[in-house]
Amino acid sequence: MKRSLAKTTMNPLKPSAQPLYQQVKEHLVHRVLTGEWLPGHILPSETRLAAEYELSQGTVRKAIEEMASEGLVTRRAGKGTFVTSHNGDYQPFRFHRLYSDSGEKVASDRVTLLHTRVTAADKRICAALDLAPGAEGSEIFRLRRLHDRPALVETIFLPASLCPEAATLLEQRNPGSVYLFLEQQYNLLITRVLEQVRARLPSATEASYLEIDQNTPVLEVERTAFSLGGIAVEWRIIVGVTESMHYRNEVS
Amino acid sequence: MKRSLAKTTMNPLKPSAQPLYQQVKEHLVHRVLTGEWLPGHILPSETRLAAEYELSQGTVRKAIEEMASEGLVTRRAGKGTFVTSHNGDYQPFRFHRLYSDSGEKVASDRVTLLHTRVTAADKRICAALDLAPGAEGSEIFRLRRLHDRPALVETIFLPASLCPEAATLLEQRNPGSVYLFLEQQYNLLITRVLEQVRARLPSATEASYLEIDQNTPVLEVERTAFSLGGIAVEWRIIVGVTESMHYRNEVS
DNA sequence: CAGTGGTCTAGACCACATC
DNA sequence: ATGTGGTCTAGACCACTGA
Numbered sequence: 001m002k003r004s005l006a007k008t009t010m011n012p013l014k015p016s017a018q019p020l021y022q023q024v025k026e027h028l029v030h031r032v033l034t035g036e037w038l039p040g041h042i043l044p045s046e047t048r049l050a051a052e053y054e055l056s057q058g059t060v061r062k063a064i065e066e067m068a069s070e071g072l073v074t075r076r077a078g079k080g081t082f083v084t085s086h087n088g089d090y091q092p093f094r095f096h097r098l099y100s101d102s103g104e105k106v107a108s109d110r111v112t113l114l115h116t117r118v119t120a121a122d123k124r125i126c127a128a129l130d131l132a133p134g135a136e137g138s139e140i141f142r143l144r145r146l147h148d149r150p151a152l153v154e155t156i157f158l159p160a161s162l163c164p165e166a167a168t169l170l171e172q173r174n175p176g177s178v179y180l181f182l183e184q185q186y187n188l189l190i191t192r193v194l195e196q197v198r199a200r201l202p203s204a205t206e207a208s209y210l211e212i213d214q215n216t217p218v219l220e221v222e223r224t225a226f227s228l229g230g231i232a233v234e235w236r237i238i239v240g241v242t243e244s245m246h247y248r249n250e251v252s
Numbered sequence: 253m254k255r256s257l258a259k260t261t262m263n264p265l266k267p268s269a270q271p272l273y274q275q276v277k278e279h280l281v282h283r284v285l286t287g288e289w290l291p292g293h294i295l296p297s298e299t300r301l302a303a304e305y306e307l308s309q310g311t312v313r314k315a316i317e318e319m320a321s322e323g324l325v326t327r328r329a330g331k332g333t334f335v336t337s338h339n340g341d342y343q344p345f346r347f348h349r350l351y352s353d354s355g356e357k358v359a360s361d362r363v364t365l366l367h368t369r370v371t372a373a374d375k376r377i378c379a380a381l382d383l384a385p386g387a388e389g390s391e392i393f394r395l396r397r398l399h400d401r402p403a404l405v406e407t408i409f410l411p412a413s414l415c416p417e418a419a420t421l422l423e424q425r426n427p428g429s430v431y432l433f434l435e436q437q438y439n440l441l442i443t444r445v446l447e448q449v450r451a452r453l454p455s456a457t458e459a460s461y462l463e464i465d466q467n468t469p470v471l472e473v474e475r476t477a478f479s480l481g482g483i484a485v486e487w488r489i490i491v492g493v494t495e496s497m498h499y500r501n502e503v504s
Numbered sequence: 505c506a507g508t509g510g511t512c513t514a515g516a517c518c519a520c521a522t523c
Numbered sequence: 524a525t526g527t528g529g530t531c532t533a534g535a536c537c538a539c540t541g542a
């Protein structure tokens with residue numbers, strides 16, 4: 001009964017071949033994307049949403065459960081459903097795949113900001129971030145240490161169209177996590193990264209920063225990071241010494 | 253009512269703090285592991301399982317849905333629920349993360365078996381596969397080509413305790429997919445792999461097989477593969493030319 | 505205490521497979 | 524025609540949270 005009601009009343013769900021819970025999920029994702037509920041904030045309860053969409057609680061629940069399994073929202077029994085945030089209880093370094101051979105994550109302690117600049121994106125970056133040729137952006141160079149030895153150098157590019165003034169702001173604050181900065185400053189939540197790993201020899205400057213011989217192979221990780229909604233936000237090159245460090249990955 | 257019934261009757265579920273659907277899931281996983289239903293075979297319907305466990309269909313459904321989301325079983329509307337198999341509709345190369353820079357997967361066409369031998373596992377392998385020191389096994393060396401150029405050399409170790417006669421059988425058949433072979437020959441379904449990626453210089457023999465200079469950096473992927481139940485089954489080293497090839501990974 | 509998500513039940517109708 | 528999984532409903536009780 002309710003089913004036909006839901007299809008004929010003035011709620012935002014259109015009649016379609018898609019299951020209702022999928023339509024609800026898409027609509028809720030859209031509402032999160034457009035900032036109706038900001039990261040860290042609470043969503044209406046299942047009961048309220050069910051009333052709003054004129055569906056049963058179980059149908060709304062299935063929509064929210066899928067969003068939770070994708071990490072978009074976090075559910076806490078007795079409290080409510082929250083938009084996930086790199087701030088809150090969500091792990092900030094979940095995208096880092098570099099580990100020392102003894103098993104520790106190469107984390108953000110001992111990160112040094114080398115310098116920043118505003119520059120035009122080269123062809124490679126334009127292709128990765130889907131930018132118009134010659135688009136401008138901020139470039140940040142950083143150095144990370146592990147056990148008091150230089151471990152990796154990072155080059156980060158953020159397009160000016162999405163992240164204005166990023167270079168200056170980052171220089172002022174030097175945050176440990178760029179993704180936390182992106183969320184707080186521009187309301188951009190990184191949910192997915194694509195990485196391409198290669199072996200090569202370091203450039204002269206890379207070798208000097210990493211304090212290695214220029215004939216020592218290094219690991220190059222080229223990363224493109226995407227925000228909610230699938231927009232490419234950040235491009236990054238990580239060059240790492242691979243003597244006592246590796247890139248770790250689990251596939252299931 | 254049924255709830256207390258389920259806890260007091262002679263079904264395999266023990267009273268515990270765990271949700272019933274979790275207990276059902278664990279028991280079903282155990283039944284798959286012990287070979288009650290083999291890869292490719294059909295499970296009893298939700299209705300039957302619900303009757304067997306004296307629970308509602310919805311509870312059993314939730315258990316099966318979790319198994320399906322983990323890839324252990326595959327559900328087909330109108331037909332039934334099947335134990336997933338590398339044979340069936342399941343993708344055989346889902347663990348391969350090496351791509352040519354033009355985007356194609358470095359697949360199993362053009363795979364050459366170089367040689368095989370029976371040998372004792374070295375310390376590194378024993379640690380990875382959790383074997384007793386000096387345990388024996390089969391070692392297989394293979395070469396893959398891409399665009400008529402040597403692309404990567406593989407060293408594969410399979411412990412004799414789990415995979416007896418693997419060297420001779422592989423030499424006879426030279427299958428494209430080792431994991432399909434493991435499933436068909438030993439009923440071992442690989443569900444998870446752990447990979448560690450490093451950059452290094454090739455050995456003299458690797459360089460000659462790959463037809464590269466010994467000063468050209470190569471990508472080394474060290475992989476441990478686990479079967480259903482979490483037993484480490486295979487250890488593998490993949491050494492790849494990284495000129496026109498990369499290791500690709502997506503994290504979300 | 506009332507409200508939240510977490511679990512569980514028992515029904516319903518549907519599209520699809522098989523015979 | 525029958526049986527399967529896929530969707531949807533409308534209730535129930537629980538444990539946890541916070542005022």
